[in-house]
Amino acid sequence: MSTHADSALAHHFESFEQQRTAASLGMWLFLAQELMFFGGLFTCYLIYRSLNSLDFAIASSELDITLGGINTAVLITSSLTMALGVKAAQLAKKNQLIGYLLATILLACCFLVIKYFEYAAKFEHHTVPGQHFEFHVPPDLIEKFELGPERLVQMEKRAEIFFSVYFAMTGLHGLHVLIGIGIAIWLLFPASRGKFNMDYHAPVENFGLYWHFVDLVWIFLFPLLYLLGRNIHA
Amino acid sequence: MSAHTDTYDPKVNYLNTDWSIKSWLLTLDHKRIAWLYLVSISGFFVLGGIFALLIRLELLTPQGDLLSPDGYNRVFTQHGVLMIFLFLIPSIPAVLGNFLVPLMCGAIDVAFPRLNLASWYIYTIGGILIVIALITGGVDTGWTFYTPLSSTYANSQVMFVALGVFIAGFSSILTGLNFLVTIHTMRAPGLTWGRLPLFLWGTYATSLINVLGTPVVAITIGLVGAERTLGLGIFDPALGGDPVLFQHLFWFYSHPAVYIMILPAFGVISELISAFSRKRVFGYSFIAASSVGIAVLGFIVWAHHLFTTGMSVYAATVFSALTMLIAVPTAVKMINWTTTMYQGAVKWDTPMLYAVGFLGLFLIGGLTGVMLATLGIDIHVHDTYFVVAHFHYVMVGGAIMGFLGGLHFWWPKMTGRLYPESFSKVSAVLIFVGFNATFFPQFILGYMGMPRRYHAYPEEFQVLNIFSTAGASILGVGYLLPLVYFTWSIVAGKKAPENPWGAMGLEWRIPSPPPTENFVKEPVITDAYDYEHEILKEQIEEIARDEAAAVPSTA
Numbered sequence A: 001m002s003t004h005a006d007s008a009l010a011h012h013f014e015s016f017e018q019q020r021t022a023a024s025l026g027m028w029l030f031l032a033q034e035l036m037f038f039g040g041l042f043t044c045y046l047i048y049r050s051l052n053s054l055d056f057a058i059a060s061s062e063l064d065i066t067l068g069g070i071n072t073a074v075l076i077t078s079s080l081t082m083a084l085g086v087k088a089a090q091l092a093k094k095n096q097l098i099g100y101l102l103a104t105i106l107l108a109c110c111f112l113v114i115k116y117f118e119y120a121a122k123f124e125h126h127t128v129p130g131q132h133f134e135f136h137v138p139p140d141l142i143e144k145f146e147l148g149p150e151r152l153v154q155m156e157k158r159a160e161i162f163f164s165v166y167f168a169m170t171g172l173h174g175l176h177v178l179i180g181i182g183i184a185i186w187l188l189f190p191a192s193r194g195k196f197n198m199d200y201h202a203p204v205e206n207f208g209l210y211w212h213f214v215d216l217v218w219i220f221l222f223p224l225l226y227l228l229g230r231n232i233h234a
Numbered sequence B: 001m002s003a004h005t006d007t008y009d010p011k012v013n014y015l016n017t018d019w020s021i022k023s024w025l026l027t028l029d030h031k032r033i034a035w036l037y038l039v040s041i042s043g044f045f046v047l048g049g050i051f052a053l054l055i056r057l058e059l060l061t062p063q064g065d066l067l068s069p070d071g072y073n074r075v076f077t078q079h080g081v082l083m084i085f086l087f088l089i090p091s092i093p094a095v096l097g098n099f100l101v102p103l104m105c106g107a108i109d110v111a112f113p114r115l116n117l118a119s120w121y122i123y124t125i126g127g128i129l130i131v132i133a134l135i136t137g138g139v140d141t142g143w144t145f146y147t148p149l150s151s152t153y154a155n156s157q158v159m160f161v162a163l164g165v166f167i168a169g170f171s172s173i174l175t176g177l178n179f180l181v182t183i184h185t186m187r188a189p190g191l192t193w194g195r196l197p198l199f200l201w202g203t204y205a206t207s208l209i210n211v212l213g214t215p216v217v218a219i220t221i222g223l224v225g226a227e228r229t230l231g232l233g234i235f236d237p238a239l240g241g242d243p244v245l246f247q248h249l250f251w252f253y254s255h256p257a258v259y260i261m262i263l264p265a266f267g268v269i270s271e272l273i274s275a276f277s278r279k280r281v282f283g284y285s286f287i288a289a290s291s292v293g294i295a296v297l298g299f300i301v302w303a304h305h306l307f308t309t310g311m312s313v314y315a316a317t318v319f320s321a322l323t324m325l326i327a328v329p330t331a332v333k334m335i336n337w338t339t340t341m342y343q344g345a346v347k348w349d350t351p352m353l354y355a356v357g358f359l360g361l362f363l364i365g366g367l368t369g370v371m372l373a374t375l376g377i378d379i380h381v382h383d384t385y386f387v388v389a390h391f392h393y394v395m396v397g398g399a400i401m402g403f404l405g406g407l408h409f410w411w412p413k414m415t416g417r418l419y420p421e422s423f424s425k426v427s428a429v430l431i432f433v434g435f436n437a438t439f440f441p442q443f444i445l446g447y448m449g450m451p452r453r454y455h456a457y458p459e460e461f462q463v464l465n466i467f468s469t470a471g472a473s474i475l476g477v478g479y480l481l482p483l484v485y486f487t488w489s490i491v492a493g494k495k496a497p498e499n500p501w502g503a504m505g506l507e508w509r510i511p512s513p514p515p516t517e518n519f520v521k522e523p524v525i526t527d528a529y530d531y532e533h534e535i536l537k538e539q540i541e542e543i544a545r546d547e548a549a550a551v552p553s554t555a
């Protein structure tokens, strides 16, 4: 048995194999934890959606589908660059890894910038929950669904629930993107020192898993928040 | 394991290798982290106990004369928050679990030692926030933070407490994750799942709940926070939000949280009863499977906390039936433990006193749980002292008895010292008697209709309340004694041998206290409950000795 004084194998592990299994199982458990964390929010969404489906559909049609769509494409692309980055780390291709990490960071920032413009528009239109919240049902829909004045007042309140759920879900997701950017930047340092190879690449691989998870959450958020009930104007 | 060197010095162990403050606060050794937790949870236990004392003093008389109504609300809230989130939930997993999981696995440490230390810091930050709230005025929502009381009407200290609970929650998620990975990947060769000590099975089941349940309460409390600070209105009835949804989400975690407190205690009790009955634990696989079974079932019974809140009668019936189902794996355990003792060579050392006390108290706690699962009875006694007595029988009679039993059992291993057996026996008896005197009258009070969470009550309830308060003072003395003699034993206790109880677990075959690297030689895994074999060996040796002694006299 050798000493691993300056090797990447921590002293309490027997082998790289054991260390890798532990890191990977740990990451999957962490993602399970994340799933339950978001799961609470998705439950809120599903319950309110099923109780107020028309109200949610009308409020949801206010969201900017173009920006949302572009963001979906941006995030999926970043997942691709990250997957390629993991491959590069395994093959110990230092420069490729740095490139892919930078691309992922860039796309993630791009996502947040677009999100910023979406949020800003909501502040302008007063559809941010709180004291200044205002929501007006478009006239054509009032006519189409024959909404009486009482129902209209109710609907404007329900819209605030929709936007509460919207901000909670996209906000928490955005926070995860932000944390992801932080981790990716932090990974650049060991990557530039060429630390990763076939034996030791768990940090990159685990961050990849995290990043795919963040992407996957958005893949659910986009249709649930932006697309469901879009046909309401038709 | 490269660290097993030939230069092993038996005088150096994990405690005396370095005494500097830095070596403790930055330690990555799971055994030292167990100590960090033990010191912090003891502090919170004392603090929570002081609040319990205030509650019992207030209830000595029917009038509210010691505390104002608001003050009383704050006191019982702080008692609940401190005891549940900062003491009970981390108690066995974070202290005994941290110390024992690697030892029982035959490993040098947990899978992620840095994360382990970080968990303690996270826990400490959560604890500090909660204490800040307490100092600056306290919170009166109860430990359950029901909306809209917590989101709209409560004072702003509720945000500190909520944030503290949120943060401390991540400590238990990360500890659970660490244990799951450790048990999966760090077991020594030969330690198959079927040979895993039952304490590890209990820890495993607990960790599952920690990882899968805690995030739900975290996001729920996070949403209450977002409602207060950002004006989001997810539980706000004014917008059509549903406060009852909060209760569902809260109990989705907080019912399983009861099992976070009790499953590790089950694990401890399995070890104690086998060791002190000198007998193989009866129905090993049933005890192991029932732990995991309880963890899984525990996730689908939460709505029994909402029978009076408003729920369809069909849902209520289903949740009532599911809740009763939990009694099955629990009864499997009780029966297996008593059967283990049956025809065993039972030794009444202190840990065994706690284990047997646990059996009695948990039996009452469990059976009244079945009563409460029954819709008719639950609606009658909901929010009365009957419920208070029930969950104290489970959490104090169950979890704390298990914790203290385990602490007495493994104390010689943790410290290398023996505690005074006479004192510890007295305290075990005091705790058992004091506990029953405190909480049994509360069953009767609740059944008579005394509601919980009021600082005053009708005069006809006073006699039983005096009983309860008197019992609480006995209980208090019972809890103070271990604090004193444990501390004393560290300084002046007799040196403990490697295996003072003659127990079979892996942790008893290394020095007390263990060296930093845990195992001096590569650990050899054997059956952790092979007492029959051991006893047989002793008997054969004894016969051989007798025969040898008999030879000269005949000659």
Ligand SMILES: [Cu+2]
Residues within 6 Å of the ligand: B254, B255, B258, B301, B302, B304, B305
């Ligand atoms: Cu429950």
